[in-house]
Amino acid sequence: MQKQPNEALERVIALEAQIPVIQAQIVSLKTAFIKNDIGGEDYDGHRRDHLVRKQHEDALQSIKLETAKKVVWSLIVGACAFAALLFKSFFGL
Numbered sequence: 147m148q149k150q151p152n153e154a155l156e157r158v159i160a161l162e163a164q165i166p167v168i169q170a171q172i173v174s175l176k177t178a179f180i181k182n183d184i185g186g187e188d189y190d191g192h193r194r195d196h197l198v199r200k201q202h203e204d205a206l207q208s209i210k211l212e213t214a215k216k217v218v219w220s221l222i223v224g225a226c227a228f229a230a231l232l233f234k235s236f237f238g239l
Contacts, residue, residue: 182188 176187179187179189179192182191
């Protein structure tokens with residue numbers, strides 16, 4: 147029965163040793179956030195920044211898609227015009 151209290155004590159000591167590491171990680175995480183007008187971390191501003199970046203990415207993706215559609219349609223129309231010219235020259239119309 148002597149073994150259990152030693153194991154519990156060892157676990158507590160191991161956890162206590164991790165406290166400074168956890169505190170350092172918390173400080174590091176807080177540096178990801180800019181300061182707001184009262185000096186605290188601006189969590190809401192950080193969230194809004196992510197939303198704005200997502201909106202910009204979505205808009206850019208939409209522009210890329212529309213551009214690709216126009217290029218494909220232009221190639222199709224060009225190919226049809228070329229085929230019509232070949233047909234006209236081949237049959238002499």
